[in-house]
Amino acid sequence: MNGKHITKLGFEGKAVGLALTAAKLREDAGVSRGDILDELQSVQNYPEQYRGGGVYADLAAHLLEQQAAQQSRQSAKLRAAPLPYRTWGADLIDPGAHAQMDVAMQLPVSRAGALMPDAHVGYGLPIGGVLATENAVIPYGVGVDIGCSMMLSVFPVGAGNVSTDEARSLLLKHTRFGAGVAFDKRDRLDHPVLHEATWKEQPLLRHLFDKAATQIGTSGSGNHFVEFGTFTLAQADPQLEGLDPGEYLAVLSHSGSRGFGAQVAGHFTGVAQKLWPQLDREAQKLAWLPLDGEPGQAYWQAMNLAGRYALANHEQIHARLARALGEKPLLQAQNSHNLAWKQVVNGQELIVHRKGATPAEAGRLGLIPGSMADPGYLVRGKGHPEALASASHGAGRQLGRKAAERSLAKKDVQAYLKDRGVTLIGGGIDEAPQAYKRIEDVIARQRDLVDVLGEFRPRVVRMDTGSEDV
C-alpha cells in the first residue's frame, strides 16, 4: 500500500497521509489490500459514519472539515456584479458610500437594497444604506450602535414657557453624556426592559446586564443629543390625535444602546467574520450570520433586546425631563434607525437592515433630525417599495470628523449657533452644523418616501464634549 493507491481514490492534501496511516494499521491487523481500499472508498463517501471512532476517525474528521471549507468558499463567493438598487439624492452622496453599497449588493445573501440621501461612508454597510438579505443577518449591516433611535415629546405649553437658563439647568441635571457614563445608584430609574428573561438566555447577555442597568437613561457621545426646542404643527392631522396647529415646547433626543449594544455588535461581527474566512477582503465587514443557525439566532435575540433597551433609554430621558417640567406630553413619537427587521419584499420574507435609515412604511411616524442648530422633522412614511419602505435618518455628514476638525473653527460654529438662537452645552467641532448636509436638501430628495407633518427647531442642545470644545 502506498500513496499512489490513495491518490487514485481521490484523496487530496493532508487526507492522503491520514488515509495511509489508517491503511497501514489495517494491513498490520491482517486485512487485505482490496478490502482496505473498499473501506477507504467508503470513508470518503460517508465520512460522517466514521467520525465517531476507530482507525478512520481522524481521516473522516479531516474530510468533513475539507467539505465544510469547500462549501464556505462556494457560499462566500461575491456576485460578479452588484444587484441593481435605487439611490435617493445621488447628487448629495460621495462615491465612497456608493462603492460600499455596491459591495453589499454583491453579497450572495443580498436580494434588494436602497441608498438614502443622507448616505455616507461607514463600517461595512454605508450609513444611510438599506439592505435586504435572505436568511442572513449582518451585524455591521445594523451598525455598532444597535437600536440607535430618536424620540420626540411635545408638551401642552408654549415654547416660551421654559427659559433658556431653565432648559439649560434641566438638561445639566437630568441627562448624562459621555462614553462610559452611568447614573449614580441613587439616581437610577427602573424599566421593564431590565426585567426581561432574555438577559438570562445567553452568557453574553448575562455578562452585559450590569453595564446595561447602570447606563440606562444616559446619552453617550458622538452625534447623540438631548434638546429643548419648538415644535411647530402647521396643519392638523388625524393621526396626531387632535393636536391643534401651533407652536409647542418639545424635547427631542438621539441615543442608542450604549456600551451594551456596542459589545453585542463587536462580539457577533467577530463570530460572523470567523464564519466566512474566504470572504473577499472588501466585504469582510459585511460578514453575515445565517438566521437558521445558532449564532444567527443568538444575534437576532441580542439585537432586538438592544433595540428595546435603546428605546427604554429615551423613555427614561423623556420621563425625567417631563417630571421636572411637571408636564405630561401631548404627543410622543419614536423610531429606531439602526436595526434589522423581518419584512416582506416582493412577496418574500427577507431581513431588511436599516443602518442609519428611518423605517417609513405607509402611515408610520418617524423623526428625521438635522444638525445641532437646524430643524428636525416629524414625518410619515409612504411605504415606497423600491426604498424598502425607508427614508434618511438625518441630514448625514458631508465632512468626516477629522475633516471637520481641520477645516472648521470654533468661531464658525459659534456664529452659526448665534444666528439661529441656539444655546449649546458640550458639543465639538466634529459635530459642527457645517459638517452636515443641508437638512432641507436631504428632505427635498425624499418627498416620495415621507410626508413632513411637523418641524422641530432646537433652542437648547446638550451633547457630549467633543475632542475640541465649541
Next chain:
DNA sequence: ATGTAC
C-alpha cells in the same frame, strides 16, 4: 458608536 480592543 464605545472607554482604551479576543
